[in-house]
Amino acid sequence: xDDPLIIAGRExxxxxxxxxxxxxxxxxxxxxxxxSGTELTTVAMRRVDAxxxxxxxxxxxxxxxxxxxxxxxxxxxxxxxxxxxLAREALETNWVKLEVVFDEETLxxxxxxxxxxxxxxxxxxxxxxxxxNDDPVLARKLEDxxxxxxxxxxxxxxxxxxxxxxxxxxxxTARAGVPVVLDAGIGTASDAALAxxxxxxxxxxxxxxxxxxxxxxxxxxxxxxxxxxxxARLAGRIPRRFWxxxxxxxx
Amino acid sequence: MxxxxxxTFRDLADGTSxxxxxxxxxxxxxxxxxxxxxxVVPRALWEKTIVPDGGVVEVLTAVQGG
Numbered sequence: 001x002d003d004p005l006i007i008a009g010r011e012x013x014x015x016x017x018x019x020x021x022x023x024x025x026x027x028x029x030x031x032x033x034x035x036s037g038t039e040l041t042t043v044a045m046r047r048v049d050a051x052x053x054x055x056x057x058x059x060x061x062x063x064x065x066x067x068x069x070x071x072x073x074x075x076x077x078x079x080x081x082x083x084x085x086l087a088r089e090a091l092e093t094n095w096v097k098l099e100v101v102f103d104e105e106t107l108x109x110x111x112x113x114x115x116x117x118x119x120x121x122x123x124x125x126x127x128x129x130x131x132x133n134d135d136p137v138l139a140r141k142l143e144d145x146x147x148x149x150x151x152x153x154x155x156x157x158x159x160x161x162x163x164x165x166x167x168x169x170x171x172x173t174a175r176a177g178v179p180v181v182l183d184a185g186i187g188t189a190s191d192a193a194l195a196x197x198x199x200x201x202x203x204x205x206x207x208x209x210x211x212x213x214x215x216x217x218x219x220x221x222x223x224x225x226x227x228x229x230x231x232a233r234l235a236g237r238i239p240r241r242f243w244x245x246x247x248x249x250x251x
Numbered sequence: 252m253x254x255x256x257x258x259t260f261r262d263l264a265d266g267t268s269x270x271x272x273x274x275x276x277x278x279x280x281x282x283x284x285x286x287x288x289x290x291v292v293p294r295a296l297w298e299k300t301i302v303p304d305g306g307v308v309e310v311l312t313a314v315q316g317g
Contacts, residue, residue: 019316019317020315020316020317021315021316021317022315023315029315042316042317043313043314043315043316043317044313044314044315044316044317045284045311045312045313045314046311046312046313046314046316047257047258047309047310047311048257048276048277048278048279048283048310048311048312049257049276056313056314056315057281057282057312057313067313068317069313070316070317072316072317082286082289082290082291083311085291086284086285086286086291086309086311087284087313088284089284089285089291089293089294090282090283090284090311090312090313091282091313097317099317206317
């Protein structure tokens, strides 16, 4: 079935965006990425240091996976805009996963700074994919300033708590005119499937795969979950009923 | 003169270019970007951009994350 994900005019066969954070080493990361079937993956921008924490770009190039730089670690709009501009310069892409978080304990997006940064980056020619709260109003405002997708959290980054407010996610997908990508909080395959059943166009996750006991197998599980959830959404689920309804003919 | 390079104060010769600072920190040949005093310096301008006394230089690359 031909059902590509389309963001800003670019087509992807996979609806899973697998982040690179948290993998024990590049070899584990490579196997997990391949098993997940992802075509787009996030990287962070950090100072060049003596430890030479590089190699991830070469890996992604070899695997033919597109790079989506993030602005992780930024607390203000100004920091995020500069980080995005540096990423564009370093990686020759105008795509950015925009993250502007309020504090280290929750890593929740700061909505005021996020919206401001989104507006500035869109004006500067970026394809902006903002990591946002599961807030339908904020999602709408991000779309209105020109974001190419909106990426609401299921629960805080790295918690694996799944989708804490499925109704909010459904409110977002029901009204969005751009792809909705469930980003953050995925713990296991059923969370990813649920995101797709709620109408999300894709799922972005990292920790759930990279820190699983077997990252390669979990990558494969997430691929299947996203495909299954998408098929179920398109197929249309049965209405929930209070009383039983026999599926065999009466005697 | 002194400049701050990736958070560390360093003594640099007068007239040191951004390109020289990039090789000083051992940056890889691709996938690198530089900010000088909070603004991006495009790669094409690294050779001719001189780091001023007290300048703040950030040399970034992509790492695993997100």
